[in-house]
Amino acid sequence: MTVRTRFAPSPTGFLHIGGARTALYCWLESRRRGGEFILRIEDTDRERSTDAAVQAILDAMHWLDLDADEGPFYQTQRLARYKQVADELVAAGKAYYAYESKEEIEAMREAAMAKGEKPRYNGYYRDRNEPGFHEARREDPNRVIRFRNPSEGSVVFDDKVKGRIEWANSELDDLVIFRSDGWPTYNFAVVVDDIDMGITEVIRGDDHVNNTPRQINIYHALGAKVPEFAHLPMILDKEGKKLSKRTNSVSVMEYRADGFLPHAILNYLVRLGWSHGDQEIFSREEMIALFDIADVNKAASRFDTEKLAWLNQHYLKTDDPQSLAAEFEWHLQRAGIDTSHGPAPVDVIVALRDRVHTLKEMAERAKIWYAPIAEWDDKAVAKHLKNDSAVAVLDAAKSLLAGCEWQPEPIHQVIGQVAAKLELGMGKIAQPLRVAMTGTQVSPSIEYTIYLAGRDEALKRIDAAIAIARG
């Protein structure tokens, strides 16, 4: 049978890091096994679901290039189907109507808690089936449908990540599967969907482990084949706490804005809770070939932005600069840089990729080549421009640069000639020029820094620096 996995977020916010990893694992597992990956939007909570969130999730999935074979499906469009299945369960005596108000249920829970018991529904309407009983209550505003959970025995399943898990049915109560507002609840809708969509592997966050036994009972009641389950451990923040937007970037698209590459994020995520020996770097093809959901670790892990940054720089350094150009230009624009003049973004990438961890940083540092020097670093000026050899260096460089072929290598030759002529070390040559080009003491190699400025602008900046040096 074809392997089919699904990612089923509820659109109550953007796609966060944990969700992205779940989506990645679902996607990888289906890809490796030649199966299909389905996207489903779980929007039955009409209070909290928004169209903007749906769009944000779709955008993030697209940016990560986690393409779905089917979907997105929307649960709100499947209401009739849920109703039909629920009615069948009621007709078969596997579910029943109940009429407690929310207040009554709340009181029931509190009473149970007070006695030190697990809060459970008491099954008051479970066997009320005398003739006419339910017809008389057809219009009761509190009417819900509850699933008749088996009261004996236990549910056992082999979780692909956690291993064998056994649950006593006596721990489970008769959960609501249809609310009084006419919408299905999560535990019911997922099961109906996963059956209808032919899902064979349910891969999801570990906060769902506790729901699984209930869902398995519903599968049984529906006479459906129970899929495989794999529950992924949580991703915690640096302090080992739950990820929260107050203290961390949690949205995938926030990471984009911070200058991370989609592949770096995917590579980081695939290694968080999974490994293949000592390998750290995985191409998409390698991930697909090597990933196995059964090898995922059981314990929660912490999100380490520094390691992500290292991976990001790795891809900045090793990817074809041309393939990075579009994303980099997006960042240049966000940084308010006018790229109609100035160096080709690809050249800037080559100059800066060894020196920054993110594209955002790169865009910041690129400003010096797209706009005049905004401010001079006093220390740099004092140290490298206001000294006895600076004017001579600048002068000599200026005249040689004026007629030199405008490529990094010839420019490098020119610098060497200046050094030879003035009998000065490279430090005495490069630093004044660097300050002239950037106003600071830090930049890529001097020939590249000059090259990126362009001949006209470079000569102009040298003139300005000479003026400053002369005081």
Added chain:
RNA sequence: GCUCCCUUCGUCUAGUGGCCCAGGACACUGCCCUCUCAAGGCGGGAACACGAGUUCGAGUCUCGUAGGGAGCACCA
């Protein structure tokens, strides 16, 4: 409270009874390279939560303890 789950360097992890006085990576750090900053090369410190047991032998198996997490909704 109840049920379920988890525990190897600061962090991500390798490890499926002897190859482990525990390997790799990030971070930190020393040296080298060097026109600045990086990048790179070569080094360094740093962990099996604790206690019993099984075994000739335990990070690896069993049981307990401690610590952590999740869930217990007409939310997903």
